[in-house]
Amino acid sequence: MCPGWQMRILGCIAVLAMAAGCRDAEAIVQPIQFSHAIHVGDNEAVCSDCHRTVNTSRFAGRPGVEVCGTCHDVMLGDSEEEKRVVAHVEEEREIPWRRLHRLNPSVYFSHARHVTVGGLDCQTCHGAMADQKTPPPSALMALSMDDCIGCHRTNQVRDDCNACHR
Secondary structure, rough: HHHHHHHHHHEEEHHHHHHHHHHOOOOOOOOOOOOHHHHHHHOOOOHHHHHHOOOOOOOOOOOOHHHHOOOOOOOOOOOOHHHHHHHHHHHHOOOOOOOOOOOOEEEEEEEEHHHHHOOOOOOOHHHHHHHHOOOOOOOOOOOOOOHHHHHHOOOOOOOHHHHHHH
């Protein structure tokens, strides 16, 4: 065999290996297997019950342990996951929730503006989170700038570049 042929094969294998490694982002594992389905579906909580700054801030906010403690200062059921939540509440130790959505730093986005002024439901951008029995490993919906512009145009909202890119 020709050494050049072997080098081409090795080169192809290296390129494919790098491409495979870049294809998917690492799955996000939450510290507690929280069920939106139980909280939203069974217990009729609304997003703002736990994501308390969604109506007043750029960020919806990940729930602090004091939010969980409003209901879980004692065990309500018998699941291992709830035991872990109660332990965090008792120890006043924050649950290290991991973010699912990350916007480009050049994008300005306000949850308050979209939810309170625009009247959008959370599932418009976040998908059927309320049906999730365990935390998803990634965002349920991958939003692009085209999605945002399409929504703005459909709803006759300002869509010039400076409205979102600051």
